[in-house]
Amino acid sequence: MAWVTDWAPTADELNSCIDCGLCLPACPTFRLTGDESASPRGRIAAMRAVAGGRAPLDGRFAEIMDLCLQCRACETACPSLVPFGRMMEGARGEVAAHRPDAPTIGRRVLFGRLIGSRVLVALASAAVGLAQRAGLASVGSGPLRKAAALRPIPIPVPTAAGREWLPDGTPIGTVALLSGCVMDAWYSQTHIAVIQVLRTAGYRVVAPPNQTCCGALAAHEGAVYDAARLAERNAEAFEGYDRIVVDSAGCSAHMKGYRHWADGGAKVADRVVDANEFVAQLLTEGLLPVIEGDVPIGIQDPCHLRHAQRIVEAPRAILGAAGCVPIEIDPAGMCCGAAGAYQLTHPDVSDQLGRIKADQIAGAGVAVVASPNPGCEMQLRAHVPPDVEVVHPIEVYWDKIK
Amino acid sequence: MDATARLIELLGVDRVRTEPIDRMVYAKDSGVTAGEPAIVVLPETTAEVAAVVRIAAAFDMPIVARGAGTGLAGGAVACPGALLVVLTRMNQIVMVDEVGRTALVGPGLINLDLSHALVGRNLHFAPDPSSQQASTIGGNAATNAGGPHCLAEGSTVAHVLGVEVVSADGEILMLGGAAPDPPGYDLRGLMVGSEGTLGIVTQLLVRLTENPPQTVTMLIAFDDINDAARTGSDIIGAGLVPAALEMMDHEMIVAIENFVSAGLPVEADAVLLAEVVGHADGVAEEAGVIRSIAVRNRATDVRVASDEDERALLWKGRKSAFGAIAQAAPDYYLNDTVVPRTRFVDVLGEIYAIADRYGIRLMNVFHAGDGNLHPLVSYDASQPGMTDIVVEAAHEMVCVAVAAGGTLSGEHGIGLEKRDLMDQVFTDVDLDAQARISQAFDPARRMNPGKVLPDGARCFDRPSS
Ligand SMILES: Cc1cc2nc3c(=O)[nH]c(=O)nc-3n(C[C@H](O)[C@H](O)[C@H](O)COP(=O)(O)OP(=O)(O)OC[C@H]3O[C@@H](n4cnc5c(N)ncnc54)[C@H](O)[C@@H]3O)c2cc1C
Ligand code: SF4
Ligand code: SF4
Numbered sequence: 001m002a003w004v005t006d007w008a009p010t011a012d013e014l015n016s017c018i019d020c021g022l023c024l025p026a027c028p029t030f031r032l033t034g035d036e037s038a039s040p041r042g043r044i045a046a047m048r049a050v051a052g053g054r055a056p057l058d059g060r061f062a063e064i065m066d067l068c069l070q071c072r073a074c075e076t077a078c079p080s081l082v083p084f085g086r087m088m089e090g091a092r093g094e095v096a097a098h099r100p101d102a103p104t105i106g107r108r109v110l111f112g113r114l115i116g117s118r119v120l121v122a123l124a125s126a127a128v129g130l131a132q133r134a135g136l137a138s139v140g141s142g143p144l145r146k147a148a149a150l151r152p153i154p155i156p157v158p159t160a161a162g163r164e165w166l167p168d169g170t171p172i173g174t175v176a177l178l179s180g181c182v183m184d185a186w187y188s189q190t191h192i193a194v195i196q197v198l199r200t201a202g203y204r205v206v207a208p209p210n211q212t213c214c215g216a217l218a219a220h221e222g223a224v225y226d227a228a229r230l231a232e233r234n235a236e237a238f239e240g241y242d243r244i245v246v247d248s249a250g251c252s253a254h255m256k257g258y259r260h261w262a263d264g265g266a267k268v269a270d271r272v273v274d275a276n277e278f279v280a281q282l283l284t285e286g287l288l289p290v291i292e293g294d295v296p297i298g299i300q301d302p303c304h305l306r307h308a309q310r311i312v313e314a315p316r317a318i319l320g321a322a323g324c325v326p327i328e329i330d331p332a333g334m335c336c337g338a339a340g341a342y343q344l345t346h347p348d349v350s351d352q353l354g355r356i357k358a359d360q361i362a363g364a365g366v367a368v369v370a371s372p373n374p375g376c377e378m379q380l381r382a383h384v385p386p387d388v389e390v391v392h393p394i395e396v397y398w399d400k401i402k
Numbered sequence: 403m404d405a406t407a408r409l410i411e412l413l414g415v416d417r418v419r420t421e422p423i424d425r426m427v428y429a430k431d432s433g434v435t436a437g438e439p440a441i442v443v444l445p446e447t448t449a450e451v452a453a454v455v456r457i458a459a460a461f462d463m464p465i466v467a468r469g470a471g472t473g474l475a476g477g478a479v480a481c482p483g484a485l486l487v488v489l490t491r492m493n494q495i496v497m498v499d500e501v502g503r504t505a506l507v508g509p510g511l512i513n514l515d516l517s518h519a520l521v522g523r524n525l526h527f528a529p530d531p532s533s534q535q536a537s538t539i540g541g542n543a544a545t546n547a548g549g550p551h552c553l554a555e556g557s558t559v560a561h562v563l564g565v566e567v568v569s570a571d572g573e574i575l576m577l578g579g580a581a582p583d584p585p586g587y588d589l590r591g592l593m594v595g596s597e598g599t600l601g602i603v604t605q606l607l608v609r610l611t612e613n614p615p616q617t618v619t620m621l622i623a624f625d626d627i628n629d630a631a632r633t634g635s636d637i638i639g640a641g642l643v644p645a646a647l648e649m650m651d652h653e654m655i656v657a658i659e660n661f662v663s664a665g666l667p668v669e670a671d672a673v674l675l676a677e678v679v680g681h682a683d684g685v686a687e688e689a690g691v692i693r694s695i696a697v698r699n700r701a702t703d704v705r706v707a708s709d710e711d712e713r714a715l716l717w718k719g720r721k722s723a724f725g726a727i728a729q730a731a732p733d734y735y736l737n738d739t740v741v742p743r744t745r746f747v748d749v750l751g752e753i754y755a756i757a758d759r760y761g762i763r764l765m766n767v768f769h770a771g772d773g774n775l776h777p778l779v780s781y782d783a784s785q786p787g788m789t790d791i792v793v794e795a796a797h798e799m800v801c802v803a804v805a806a807g808g809t810l811s812g813e814h815g816i817g818l819e820k821r822d823l824m825d826q827v828f829t830d831v832d833l834d835a836q837a838r839i840s841q842a843f844d845p846a847r848r849m850n851p852g853k854v855l856p857d858g859a860r861c862f863d864r865p866s867s
Contacts, residue, residue, distance in 0.1 A: 015732035015784075019432050020725040021472040021536045025512055034444060034490030034510060036471065037419070042427040055423040064423070077535075079661045079725030 002053070004097045007224045007260070009047050009087040017044045017082045026077035028335045028353055029067055037064050040074035040084055047091050062095045067349070069342055070220050071303035071335035072253075076310070085308060086260060092222030160188070162209035165195050171204035172287075175278075176241035178234075180251055181213035190374065193398035194247045194275045200401065201287040205245075211237040214246070215261065216254035217340055231261035235268050244268065247275035247394070249373040250340060253308035274305060276372050279394055280314035283321050291400045293323020298366035299393075300357070300380060302373030306333045315372045315393045322397040329364040330357070336371075338379035354383035361388060370396060405461040405485070409443055412453050417444040417491075428486055431473040432533075432724075434735060434789075435818050439466065439480035444488045448566060448574060448604040451487065455602065456572035458485045464851050465570075467598040469510065469541030472533040474736055475817030477545065477597045481852050487602060489540050495519055496605070503610040504563060504580060509540025509603045520610065528555040528611040532721040540603045546595035550646035550720065551677075553771040555611065559594040564607035567593060567600075570844040580607060592839065597817060598850040600843040614645070614679035618689045619707040619716055622696045623670035627651055627766075630672035631747045633699040634770030637676070637692055638743055644692065647771035648675040648720055654765045654778075657726040662719040664712075667703060674770060675720055723767040724778070730763060733783040735792045738811045738820075739803035741773045752802045753777050760795040775803065801826065816854045824855065 003009075023040045024030050030039035037046065046064050049055035065088065072085040160179035175198060179191070195205050215230035235258065238244050246252035252274035258265030273281075282288050297319055305311045312333075316326040337343060337353025361369055361384055368389045371377045381390045403411070409418045419425070419442040429436045440463065445451045458465045463485045468478040470490065480486050492508035495516065499505070500523055507516060513534040517526040529542055530549035537547065543565065548557040555561075564578035578590025593600055624630040630649055637647060650658065651672050659666040667673060674696070678688040693704050707713040727734050741749045750766075757764035757779070768776045777799055783789050800810060804826050811820055824833060837855055840847070 016728055018725065018728040018732070018734060019430055020728075021432055021470055021533070022722070022725050024470060024536045025515075034488070034493065036488070037424055037427045045427045045430070046423055049423055049426045055426055058423075060421050060423050064427075079658075079722035080728035081661065 003051065003090075003094050005090070005093045005224055007090040007093045009051065009090045011051070013083055013087050013090075014044065014048050014051060016080055017041065017078075018080055019045075020080070022079060023074035023077040023082075023084075026073040026332070026334075028069055028071060028073065028337075029349065031334070032349065032352055038067055040078075040082075043068060043088070043091075044082070044084070047087065050094075057094060057098045059099075062099060065091050065095055067346065069303075069335050069337070069339040069349075069353075071339060072307040073303060073333065073335065076307045076333070086257065089219045089222070089224070089227075089260075092220070093224035094222070096222035096224065160191050160195075160207040161211055163207050165199055165205045167199045167202050167204060169202065172202035173243070174204045174206060174241065175243045175245045176238055177205050177207045178214060178244060178246040178248075178251055178255070179207045179211060180246075180248055181217075190247055190392050190395060193392070193395040194245065194279075196402065197279055197282075197288065197394060197398050198245065200289075201282045206241070208237045208241070214251040214254050216250045219254060219261070220340055228261050231258050231265055231268075232263070234258075235262045235264040238268055238271075239264075242271055243278075244272045245275050245278055246272055248375075249274060249276075249302040249305035249309070249311075250375065252277075253304035256309065274309060274311055274314070275394060276305065276314040276318060277309075277311050279397070280317040283317060288321065289401050290321045291323040295324045295368075296327050296366055297324040297391075297396070298329045298361055298364050298369035299326040300329060300336065300361075300369055300371040300376060301333045302371060302376045303333070303335050303339070305372060315370065318393045318397050319370055322393070322400045324370075324396065326370070327364050327366050329360045329366070329369065336376050336379050338373075338375040340375055343375075343379060350379070351383075354379050358383040358385075405457060405463060406441060408457045408460075409441065409454065412457070413443060413445065413450065417446075418442070419444075428468070428471075428488070429479070431468075431471040431476060431478045433474045433476045433479070433817070434733070435476035435479050437479045437481060437484075439484045439486035440482075442486045442488060444491050446491045448492075448568065451489075451492075451568045451602055451604050452572045452574055454485070454487060455568050455570070459571060459846075459848065463848075465602070465848055466850050467540075467544070467602045469538030469544070470512065470533075470536050472537040473541065473545060473817060474738070475545075475597075475811070475820055477817035477850070477853055478541075479818055489538065489602070489604075492540075492604065493538075498523070498610075500525065502580065503612070504607055505610055506605065506607050507539055508605060509538060509543075511539050513537055513539055513542055516608075524613050525610040526613055527561065527608060528552075529558040529561050532724060534721070539606055539608065543594050543603055543606060544597050548769070548774065550648050550675075550717075550769060553647060553769065554643050554645045554679075559591060561609045561611075562590065562594050562606055563609055565590055565593050565603050566605035568602045568604055570601065570846060570848045574604070575601070578607070597854050599840055599854055601849060616682045616685045617645070617677060617679045617713065618685050619675070619677045619713045620689060620692065621666070621703075621705045621707070621716055622674040622676065622692075622701045623667040623703040623705075624672045624674070624700065625670065625702055626700070627672040627750070628747055629699045629701070630674050631750050631770065633674055633696050633701065635743050635746050636695045636699065638771060640691060640695065642678075642688055642691060644676050644688070644771060645679040646675070646677040647769070649673070649766070649768055649770040650675070650720070650723065651766040653730065653763070654723055654727070654767045657729050657765070658719045658723055660729055661722050661726050662715060664715045664719045666719060670702065675716060720767070727765055727778055727780045730765070731780040731782050733781050733789075735779045735781070735796050737775065737777050737796055737799055737803075739775050739777075739800055739808050740811075741775060741803045741806050741808035743773050745806040745808075746770075746773050749775070749803055749806050749808070753799050756795055756798050756802065760791055762792060762795055773808070797823070818853055821852075821854060 036042035215227040219227035255272040258269040319326045336357040337350040343350040370393045425438040429438045466480045466484045468488045489510040493510040494508045496506040530551045531547040542558045567575045765778045
């Protein structure tokens with residue numbers, strides 16, 4: 001059996017793994033199961049077996065790929081620098097191409113097509129917003145309980161795209177903002193905080209009108225053609241901006257990998273900065289105020305910040321500038337189980353990881369935890385006791401300086 | 403009922419694997435050989451392991467134990483028709499006795515997880531193979547793993563006080579124990595290092611070591627690898643026993659630095675990583691002696707880790723060495739010979755000469771303190787004939803080491819890959835004595851057959867990937 005898409009794991013990528021096994025303990029699914037087939041090395045072995053024609057691309061292969069959280073903790077642990085996240089997206093693309101009618105089709109349509117449509121996301125979000133108001137979410141379980149962990153969704157659903165914000169004085173520069181798909185609708189406070197902080201530093205912020213969803217969720221689900229389409233559209237929409245600020249770690253990580261997804265992708269990728277990274281840089285440049293203080297606050301690292309982009313210090317520096325003392329809750333940086341759509345597709349694994357994280361937070365004895373990613377924020381909120389507050393570092397900072 | 407049905411009845415369908423792709427996923431450890439098991443099981447208790455072994459015996463299946471599969475000698479590679487018993491789920495810390503400094507643990511517990519669990523109690527588990535973040539304590543015991551700090555602390559056998567073992571016929575034995583010198587034969591010592599050929603270890607009583615009051619870690623750079631080797635040799639010759647004394651050559655330093663960004667001297671021809679531990683006065687004095695020996699041997703730079711973070715970073719670099727070599731080429735072949743300290747510099751020279759003669763790329767990272775060399779050939783197995791060239795060169799390197807009075811394997815074990823070299827270091831009488839031991843424990847040769855002892859036809863192939 002040969003691979004059929006342009007995104008399949010390449011021979012060089014597959015060869016870059018030398019089976020040393022040093023990534024195993026970093027992998028949450030291996031930790032939970034002790035099973036090689038649920039480990040990075042085992043998943044690569046399975047990809048090799050299919051690539052080499054020794055095993056069929058069947059339901060069991062799909063299952064092995066599907067259990068991966070795509071947290072990329074294995075990449076941080078790997079001394080051979082194996083590009084696991086890239087390979088897994090390719091392998092998922094192959095599963096989708098070989099098994100178009102697999103049960104995962106719904107997810108692919110949702111994340112590949114519908115999410116790119118601002119109108120549909122707004123409608124769906126308004127529906128959740130109404131459910132929240134009706135109090136339905138608080139009685140439910142599973143997805144409904146997760147909805148309860150969402151922030152209240154404003155109606156009408158806002159969007160940042162097509163707008164522009166000027167600083168008080170003469171702008172020192174212009175940055176483009178990714179308005180995003182769900183970020184736009186569900187996390188407009190995060191957008192506001194980021195925009196205000198950038199304005200304070202003296203930047204003009206523009207959310208280009210033609211942009212769309214970054215395509216991370218599509219790529220994670222193996223909807224490779226949709227991911228490519230979305231990347232191409234954004235490559236056009238962000239043409240001409242030398243800095244693109246992205247305030248969701250999953251999206252910034254994905255856009256930094258645009259070279260795999262669109263012809264002009266590399267050009268966009270090199271100009272993408274995660275909002276945490278950028279705000280921390282503005283702090284070191286002395287463009288933003290620093291507040292003194294010693295309020296303890298737990299810090300949780302989103303995988304796509306810590307593992308995919310190796311950004312660890314930035315959110316801590318931002319909290320420090322907000323007068324807080326960041327308290328480590330998990331030195332290993334294990335995934336909280338949110339992992340995008342994973343919390344819906346594998347609720348058991350997701351909940352186990354969420355509970356581990358909640359225990360770590362309890363162990364650290366903090367009343368507030370900061371997590372710079374919306375998916376993690378929702379997951380944490382669903383698992384910590386109600387008296388523990390979950391916040392976003394840049395929002396904490398904006399709150400202090402505004 | 404067939405074996406699979408019996409196993410599913412015992413363990414449930416989730417912990418019994420027979421699908422082709424699952425068997426392929428379990429076909430390898432970190433070495434170069436491959437072999438698919440017939441069935442993979444993931445037991446959780448000693449009773450389950452014993453029942454699994456009895457089922458395998460009833461169906462006359464060979465049994466291969468597996469920890470994390472980080473072995474470098476093919477020890478956990480299945481022979482045809484084998485039942486692979488994966489012990490990773492047996493990873494409990496059953497008990498820690500802080501006063502007696504022991505812990506009772508499952509064989510699947512990851513080495514470093516034990517030391518992490520002991521943080522704050524001033525204790526750690528001393529054996530520190532470079533794979534310690536991933537390898538299991540059961541696997542460490544089965545291979546008698548060594549590591550940088552085993553120079554002063556001894557290899558795993560010095561840290562395993564007792565083992566619970568499931569024998570080839572499914573009986574549960576307790577060997578050794580907390581008493582310093584249990585009466586009778588030291589069967590515990592026999593079990594450690596037996597690579598799964600005498601039984602399956604299902605629980606271990608391990609010795610815990612007190613953390614040293616003071617640690618100094620030094621990174622010493624040289625313009626010539628021979629100067630580094632001589633420094634290593636002189637340090638031991640001066641009667642010092644540093645806690646660790648590791649050497650890395652130029653190619654290795656570059657690859658490691660790519661991964662850890664620890665500010666390693668990438669322009670050096672070789673570096674020594676030396677660590678001394680103990681009370682403050684003694685440590686300062688020893689560090690001073692090492693520095694002067696190094697300077698006498700033309701060291702170009704001596705860097706002392708300024709805090710625990712820097713120390714950890716230097717060790718992380720050292721311990722990622724094997725993994726980092728893949729940046730150079732996709733495949734590797736690793737030797738594990740030990741040579742006497744006095745012949746160290748010569749043998750190293752001869753090994754580089756062999757590599758040159760075969761036109762292969764050699765990287766070196768090794769325990770300079772005890773002469774345990776790990777010449778590592780990095781190559782691309784997809785080039786036709788390359789694997790054969792590498793294996794031939796590697797065997798020649800082993801022969802050079804053995805001719806200099808050294809031995810085959812310092813710590814990684816014999817397994818499959820070095821089995822056919824056993825006659826280089828043992829006489830027929832020696833080998834016969836070893837075979838009788840295996841006969842006594844496992845008359846049917848059911849436990850990891852074909853490993854360690856050279857007999858029978860080779861039934862393994864190199865991976866086709
Ligand atoms: C990057 C890297 C660095 C390494 N560095 C070192 C080093 O510094 N020093 C060193 O000594 N080794 C080193 N090794 C080799 C390897 O990690 C060790 O041999 C380790 O002890 C193997 O443990 P494991 O759990 O992976 O065992 P496995 O590879 O799964 O098994 C190894 C052998 O032990 C047997 N076995 C495993 N568990 C049991 C059990 N419970 N009962 C009976 N038999 C069992 C298996 O059958 C097999 O024969 C390194 C390997 C890698 C990949
Ligand atoms: S991405 Fe995460 S879950 Fe997937 S193999 Fe790597 S560490 Fe494991
Ligand atoms: S750490 Fe890297 S090279 Fe080693 S097994 Fe994992 S992915 Fe492969």
